[in-house]
Every structure is written in C-alpha cells, then in structure tokens.
Amino acid sequence: MRTFLLRRLLQTIPLLLGISALTFALLQLAPGDFLATMADNPQVSPAALEAMRHRFGLDQPWWTQYLLYLKNVFFHLDFGESFSRHQPVFAVLRTGLANTLLLASAAAVVTWGLAIPLGVVAAVKQYGWADRTLSLFAFLWLSVPEVLSGLLLVWFAASTGWFPISGMRHLDYDLFGPLQKLGDLLSHLALPALTVGLIPLAGRMRQMRSSLLDQLRLDYVTTARAKGLPESQVVARHALRNALNPLITLFGFTLGSLVSGSFVAETIFSWPGLGSLTLEALQAQDQYLVMGSVLLASGVLIAGNLVADVLLAIADPRIRHA
Amino acid sequence: MRMFWRQLRRSPLAVAGGGLLVMLYLLALLAPFLAPYAESDIDRERFFHPPTPLHVRDRDGRWHAPFVYGTHAGRDQTYELDLTQRYALHWFVRGARYRLFGVLPSDRHLFGVDAPGRVFVLGADETGRDVWTRLLYGSQVSLTVGLVGIAISFSLGLLLGGVSGYFGGWIDTLIMRGTELLLSIPGLYLIVALRGVFPLELPSQQTYLAIVAILAFIGWASLARVIRGMVLSIRQAEYVVAAEAMGASSLRVIVRHILPNTMSFTIVAATVAVPGYILGEVFLSFLGVGVQPPAASWGNMLNAARSTRVLTSFPWMLMAPGVAIFLTVMAFNFFGDGLRDALDPRKTPQGDRA
Numbered sequence: 001m002r003t004f005l006l007r008r009l010l011q012t013i014p015l016l017l018g019i020s021a022l023t024f025a026l027l028q029l030a031p032g033d034f035l036a037t038m039a040d041n042p043q044v045s046p047a048a049l050e051a052m053r054h055r056f057g058l059d060q061p062w063w064t065q066y067l068l069y070l071k072n073v074f075f076h077l078d079f080g081e082s083f084s085r086h087q088p089v090f091a092v093l094r095t096g097l098a099n100t101l102l103l104a105s106a107a108a109v110v111t112w113g114l115a116i117p118l119g120v121v122a123a124v125k126q127y128g129w130a131d132r133t134l135s136l137f138a139f140l141w142l143s144v145p146e147v148l149s150g151l152l153l154v155w156f157a158a159s160t161g162w163f164p165i166s167g168m169r170h171l172d173y174d175l176f177g178p179l180q181k182l183g184d185l186l187s188h189l190a191l192p193a194l195t196v197g198l199i200p201l202a203g204r205m206r207q208m209r210s211s212l213l214d215q216l217r218l219d220y221v222t223t224a225r226a227k228g229l230p231e232s233q234v235v236a237r238h239a240l241r242n243a244l245n246p247l248i249t250l251f252g253f254t255l256g257s258l259v260s261g262s263f264v265a266e267t268i269f270s271w272p273g274l275g276s277l278t279l280e281a282l283q284a285q286d287q288y289l290v291m292g293s294v295l296l297a298s299g300v301l302i303a304g305n306l307v308a309d310v311l312l313a314i315a316d317p318r319i320r321h322a
Numbered sequence: 323m324r325m326f327w328r329q330l331r332r333s334p335l336a337v338a339g340g341g342l343l344v345m346l347y348l349l350a351l352l353a354p355f356l357a358p359y360a361e362s363d364i365d366r367e368r369f370f371h372p373p374t375p376l377h378v379r380d381r382d383g384r385w386h387a388p389f390v391y392g393t394h395a396g397r398d399q400t401y402e403l404d405l406t407q408r409y410a411l412h413w414f415v416r417g418a419r420y421r422l423f424g425v426l427p428s429d430r431h432l433f434g435v436d437a438p439g440r441v442f443v444l445g446a447d448e449t450g451r452d453v454w455t456r457l458l459y460g461s462q463v464s465l466t467v468g469l470v471g472i473a474i475s476f477s478l479g480l481l482l483g484g485v486s487g488y489f490g491g492w493i494d495t496l497i498m499r500g501t502e503l504l505l506s507i508p509g510l511y512l513i514v515a516l517r518g519v520f521p522l523e524l525p526s527q528q529t530y531l532a533i534v535a536i537l538a539f540i541g542w543a544s545l546a547r548v549i550r551g552m553v554l555s556i557r558q559a560e561y562v563v564a565a566e567a568m569g570a571s572s573l574r575v576i577v578r579h580i581l582p583n584t585m586s587f588t589i590v591a592a593t594v595a596v597p598g599y600i601l602g603e604v605f606l607s608f609l610g611v612g613v614q615p616p617a618a619s620w621g622n623m624l625n626a627a628r629s630t631r632v633l634t635s636f637p638w639m640l641m642a643p644g645v646a647i648f649l650t651v652m653a654f655n656f657f658g659d660g661l662r663d664a665l666d667p668r669k670t671p672q673g674d675r676a
Contacts, residue, residue: 014499015502015503015506018499018502018503019503019506019507022503022507023515026515026516026518026519029519030518030519031519031520031521140652142655143597143648143651143652143655144648144651145601145604145647145648145651147601147604147605147608147621147624147647148624148644148647148648151624151627151628151633151640151644152640152644154628154630154633155633155634155637155640158630158633158634159634165630256508257508259508260508260509260510260511263508263510263511263514264510264605267608267609268628274511275510275511278511278514278515279514279609279611282514282515282517282518282522282611283522283610283611285518285522287518290514290515290518291515293511294507294511294512294514294515297507297508297511298506298507298508298511300508301506301507301508302506305506
C-alpha cells in the first residue's frame with residue numbers, strides 16, 4: 001500500500017509542474033503589462049513595486065521568472081501579490097478554497113444522500129412506477145444546464161423568501177450565537193449546494209441502480225433469499241454493501257468535478273469561493289490571482305483523483321499490487 | 323449506410339432529436355426573416371413589456387383576423403391592456419433591412435404589426451428589445467459556436483490522437499502528457515484562465531472567435547486519448563501493413579487508412595460533445611466576459627435575467643433563453659444516443675434484411 005501511495009504521489013509532481021508552466025505561459029500571453037498598471041496605481045508604493053520586481057525577477061528573461069515563480073510557490077507557498085486586493089495571493093486564495101471545499105462537500109452530501117436511496121428504490125422496484133418516474137426525471141435532468149437550474153433556484157428563493165439568495169453570511173453574523181451562526185451558514189449554503197449537488201445526481205442514481213441490479217442477480221443473493229431472509233435484509237445487509245463498491249471510486253472523481261461544478265453556483269449565489277475569486281481576478285486583470293486559483297483548483301482536482309485511486313486500492317487489493 | 327439510416331429511424335428519440343435540431347438550425351439561419359424586429363431595436367417606452375398574446379375575438383365576442391391589443395405603461399414597468407386598440411398581425415411585412423444568409427438583401431419579415439403597436443411573442447427585455455428576436459439572433463451565436471468549435475477541436479483531436487497512437491515513443495508520451503495536463507485543470511477554471519489571454523473588451527465578432535478558440539483548445543484532449551487507443555489496435559491490421567508496404571507516407575496511412583475506421587465513434591462523440599461547447603459559450607457570456615450586448619447570445623440573455631427583481635417580475639427573460647438551451651442540449655443528447663445505437667456494431671440489426 002505504501003509503495004502504491006508513493007508511486008501515485010510521485011506521478012502528480014510532473015502534472016503540477018506542467019499545469020504551473022501552462023498557467024505561467026497564459027500569464028505571459030495576457031495582454032498589457034501588469035507592472036505598468038501597478039506603477040500607475042497610486043496605492044502601490046514604488047518600494048513595494050521594487051520588492052515585487054525582485055521577488056519574481058520581473059526584469060529578467062521569462063525562464064528565470066518561471067523558475068522563480070516555481071520556487072516561490074512550491075517552497076514558500078508564495079503565489080505573488082494580488083494587485084486588486086493588496087494582499088498576498090495565498091491569503092486571498094486560502095479563504096476562497098475553504099469556502100469552495102465547504103460548498104463542494106455539502107454538494108457531495110446532497111448528491112450521494114439522494115443518489116443512493118433513490119438508486120436503491122429504483123433497483124428494488126425495477127420497472128415499477130417509482131423506477132419509471134426516476135428514469136424519466138434523470139433523462140430530462142441530464143439536459144438542464146447548471147446555469148439554468150441555479151437561476152430557477154434563485155427564482156424559487158426570491159418568490160418564497162425562504163432562503164437567502166446571495167453571499168455566505170447574514171449582515172449581523174458576528175452578533176449571532178454559535179447555534180444561530182450555524183443555522184445562518186446552513187441556510188446560505190442550502191441553495192448553492194443544491195445547485196451543484198443536483199447536477200451529477202441523475203448519473204449517480206443510474207449508476208447506483210445498475211450496480212445494485214448487478215448484485216441482485218448473483219447467486220449469493222439467491223442463497224440469502226433461499227435461507228429465508230426478508231427482502232429488506234437481503235438488500236441492506238448483503239447486496240447493497242457490494243453494490244457500493246464500484247461507486248467508491250466515483251466518489252473521488254466527483255470530488256474533483258464538484259470543484260468545477262461549484263464555479264457556476266458560486267457566481268450565481270455570490271458564494272465567496274475560488275470560482276468567484278477567479279472571475280473577479282479576470283475582470284480586474286489580476287494575473288497572479290488568476291494563476292494561483294487555477295493552480296489551486298487543479299490541485300484539488302488531482303487530489304480528488306488521488307483519493308479515488310486510494311479508496312479503490314483499499315477496496316480492491318488487485319489494484320494495489322498491480 | 324442504408325442500414326444505418328433505417329436503424330436511426332427506428333429510434334423515436336433520435337428522430338425527435340434530429341428533427342428538433344434541423345428546426346433549431348433552420349430558425350437560426352432564417353433569424354432575420356423570422357424576427358419581427360432588428361437585433362438591437364430598442365423601444366424606450368416598453369421596458370420589460372410582457373408577452374403580447376394573439377387574439378382572434380375581441381371583448382364583444384366579435385371574430386377578427388389575429389391581432390394584439392395595445393398597452394398603456396403604468397408604474398414600475400406594469401402595462402395595462404388597452405382594449406380599444408387592436409393591431410392586426412400582418413404577414414410578410416416590411417421592416418428593418420437585413421441580408422439573409424449574409425448576402426440576400428431584404429426588408430421583409432414573416433410577421434409584424436403596424437406601428438405604434440408592437441408584437442412581443444416572448445416579451446421585451448430591460449431596454450424594450452423583443453426577446454423572440456434576440457433569441458433568434460442569439461441562436462446564431464450559440465448554435466454555431468458548438469459546430470465550429472467541434473470541427474476545430476475534433477480535427478485536432480483526430481490528428482494528434484492518430485499521430486500519437488501511430489508513432490508511439492516520445493511523440494506519444496509528449497501528446498498524452500499534454501492531454502493529461504489539460505484534463506487535470508477543472509474545465510471552467512481553464513476556460514476563464516484562457517479568456518484572460520484575450521483582451522476583455524473586444525468587438526463581438528472577435529469575442530466569438532476567441533470563445534471558439536478557447537473551447538477548441540480544451541476540447542481536443544479527451545478525444546485524442548480515445549482515438550489513440552483505437553489507433554493502437556488498428557495499426558496492426560493487415561490493410562495498414564499493406565499500405566505501409568506499398569510505400570504510403572505515414573501521414574497518408576494515418577489520414578486515409580486508419581482514421582476513417584474510427585469515424586463511427588468520432589461522429590457519436592462529436593454529437594454528444596456539442597452541448598458542452600454551447601454551454602461553454604453560455605457560461606462565458608453569462609459571466610459577462612463572453613459575447614457582449616447589444617449583440618445577442620443565449621448566455622448574455624440569461625445574464626440579463628439573473629437579478630431577483632427580473633426573475634420574480636419578468637420571468638420570460640429567464641424562460642425564453644432557458645428553454646431554448648434546454649431544448650438544444652436535449653436534442654443533441656437524444657440524437658447522439660440514437661446515433662450511438664445505430665452505429666453500434668455489436669447490436670445486430672433485426673429484420674433489416676427484408
């Protein structure tokens with residue numbers, strides 16, 4: 001297991017290097033000279049500018065700049081300075097990343113919390129009315145883009161007034177007690193999490209259904225039934241456990257795709273995550289912030305895939321020793 | 323080939339999807355003729371005007387040719403019907419000048435009403451522009467982005483995947499590492515980062531090209547990987563060895579002998595991938611960094627609808643582009659599924675021998 005983990009970890013290094021090279025190239029290709037815009041900014045002191053120039057070797061050829069950038073990022077977690085926010089990029093990104101991960105985790109709860117029970121119902125009552133309704137829903141839902149479902153939820157929230165529509169906290173958040181704070185956060189989280197979580201629901205539900213159906217056809221299920229176990233026991237104790245196995249790896253991959261998926265929800269609901277930050281940075285032409293957030297988002301995606309592989313290796317010893 | 327069409331026609335969803343696609347693209351092609359107004363024809367008196375239903379009976383129960391009632395503006399963008407003003411719907415009316423297909427000059431529109439009346443099939447937007455008109459013009463952007471983007475990225479994907487699988491060695495390694503790289507950056511982040519390469523303020527035509535370039539740059543990777551896998555197995559086939567023995571150049575072997583055998587897969591993959599490109603444009607324009615008004619696109623129409631006031635008071639601004647996007651994506655999905663079933667060689671055609 002240790003060698004497997006080590007090998008997988010080592011494989012991510014060239015990938016991260018490549019991504020950093022790509023983002024760096026994009027920075028170089030971007031129009032305009034950001035040092036010049038900074039120099040025009042009265043809020044940036046010449047001394048800070050000089051420090052910046054030195055730290056990132058901005059007066060040197062591009063390959064020195066790239067190496068310096070790499071060194072700063074990987075050894076000092078220094079992603080540069082955000083021009084629009086007058087803060088180190090990493091400080092800005094850290095809160096954004098935490099918020100995005102919070103949103104993505106909540107979305108994962110929504111997806112799996114709905115997909116597993118619905119998939120089980122569809123499989124147990126195969127071709128029953130519930131299965132047919134769910135299939136139809138899944139079929140249509142696949143064509144609803146996230147922008148649309150998000151806006152429909154805003155519409156719902158705005159006409160009922162049941163949920164806050166934007167941001168992450170109430171204005172008086174700091175005055176709230178701890179329970180109230182939690183409630184406030186959850187009510188702000190509900191709609192964005194629903195938006196992100198519902199997108200992969202249709203696919204996951206179908207996978208759960210077919211995975212359980214595969215198991216229910218096997219001999220051990222027949223044996224369990226033959227020895228007189230009630231059907232609920234057969235499904236819950238025997239078939240379901242094995243049916244969840246193939247979904248474990250999907251869980252990790254979903255984690256990565258949820259980061260991308262939360263981009264749209266973040267911008268619709270003004271959730272202060274990585275996606276909103278990236279968009280803001282793009283509009284403010286804040287290059288280091290764009291680069292840093294793309295790098296970090298890729299890091300999450302790669303970590304998600306890594307988690308998927310490790311989970312699979314734990315569940316299936318054949319992969320570990322391959 | 324004939325068998326393929328028969329297979330395809332047997333699936334009702336594929337037929338429905340295909341038919342819907344033909345209709346949508348026809349609407350886009352004929353947009354200036356089908357739209358009663360010009361793309362950014364502003365009406366300062368009728369901001370957020372609701373849809374004007376067609377009537378054939380007036381309030382006294384008398385029958386007329388189809389007509390719409392006139393309206394009076396009230397407070398806060400509310401409009402009262404004026405039952406005394408009737409504007410008959412005319413066919414093939416003269417209106418704004420345009421060039422059909424970019425060449426044929428004309429000023430005829432399929433339908434319209436006499437000024438000062440206005441016909442808003444799907445309501446009006448925040449500057450009194452006709453939403454139906456903008457939906458049609460927007461479809462020209464949104465629907466073609468998919469096709470052009472697919473054409474570019476699939477040519478790239480086919481060629482690079484083919485080269486990668488055929489030559490192997492360091493070329494293969496290089497190309498495959500490149501695809502891994504593109505696939506491990508979350509898609510929407512990559513789109514936004516690439517958008518930063520182009521100036522934010524661009525004329526709409528250049529924005530369009532920039533969007534296509536961005537989406538094509540991202541899209542080739544996943545196809546190239548699958549094509550590579552297929553090429554690896556085809557490379558061993560006897561006819562490939564024969565072509566090589568006859569002295570055909572590598573490029574010729576790849577393009578003429580190997581890639582045609584991946585075609586059925588490629589066509590299905592392309593059809594299923596188009597919605598991704600359309601949604602890419604919608605995404606960028608929705609965020610305000612894509613096609614900018616006054617040019618219309620489904621994405622920036624959604625952007626105009628995103629405030630809570632618009633959503634609750636003028637829901638047609640969301641529903642019109644929303645339903646259009648939904649129908650388009652669904653049509654491509656249905657058609658793609660049908661194609662996959664029809665082209666699947668493992669499925670034995672039943673009763674096709676007759």
